[in-house]
Amino acid sequence: MPVLLEEGESYNSCIAWEHRSTTLRVVNCDDTLPFVCFKKKYSVKVVGCGTADSEYAYDSRSGSCYKFHRSSLNWDNAFKECQHEGAYLAVINNHLESIVLQDLYAKNPKNTIISEVNHAIQIHIGIRKNEGTWKTVQKDQTLKEAGYETWGRGEPNSAVPPEDCGSIFRQATFNDENCYWSLPFICEKDPEILYE
Numbered sequence: 001m002p003v004l005l006e007e008g009e010s011y012n013s014c015i016a017w018e019h020r021s022t023t024l025r026v027v028n029c030d031d032t033l034p035f036v037c038f039k040k041k042y043s044v045k046v047v048g049c050g051t052a053d054s055e056y057a058y059d060s061r062s063g064s065c066y067k068f069h070r071s072s073l074n075w076d077n078a079f080k081e082c083q084h085e086g087a088y089l090a091v092i093n094n095h096l097e098s099i100v101l102q103d104l105y106a107k108n109p110k111n112t113i114i115s116e117v118n119h120a121i122q123i124h125i126g127i128r129k130n131e132g133t134w135k136t137v138q139k140d141q142t143l144k145e146a147g148y149e150t151w152g153r154g155e156p157n158s159a160v161p162p163e164d165c166g167s168i169f170r171q172a173t174f175n176d177e178n179c180y181w182s183l184p185f186i187c188e189k190d191p192e193i194l195y196e
């Protein structure tokens with residue numbers, strides 16, 4: 001379907017597609033609008049984790065897929081970034097999965113990480129304190145219900161309050177951290193969504 005620019009509009013600004021129309025209109029670039037991404041079919045190769053993102057890798061020990069993000073974001077933006085990828089901030093469900101995340105973290109040494117805080121001694125993880133109780137981002141479970149609740153020594157300590165977001169150290173032990181800190185993070189993706 002050919003799409004035409006409305007009379008009098010020019011292409012030197014941000015453009016939006018009018019609802020149920022064949023015309024485009026110039027909008028304020030700061031406007032928040034829905035959007036559509038386009039990728040040619042022949043260029044898309046879906047990996048086993050149900051995504052075209054080849055950085056997601058399946059680990060048979062936990063049965064999940066993971067992607068390590070080396071560029072730091074604050075906790076909320078890391079949460080959103082995982083959501084955009086059809087994933088969630090990684091949730092540790094048992095001791096074996098803590099080993100999986102330790103191994104993945106170990107593959108990303110200090111000099112590969114872009115982080116503002118303590119040079120990559122911790123990364124965001126999918127737990128957050130909600131009305132005094134730590135819950136996972138997936139299924140809204142308590143840490144006990146999720147299957148793993150091993151804190152680092154002296155944690156949670158609310159050292160830079162409020163420390164209402166969760167991270168792990170390189171040993172995959174939990175830390176409570178300030179949500180505004182920019183840290184690397186791991187997204188987790190459930191491969192069985194392929195079969196839903």
Ligand SMILES: [Ca+2]
Pocket residue numbers: 064090091092093097188
């Ligand atoms: Ca998990």
Ligand SMILES: [Ca+2]
Pocket residue numbers: 155156157158159163175176177
């Ligand atoms: Ca802490």
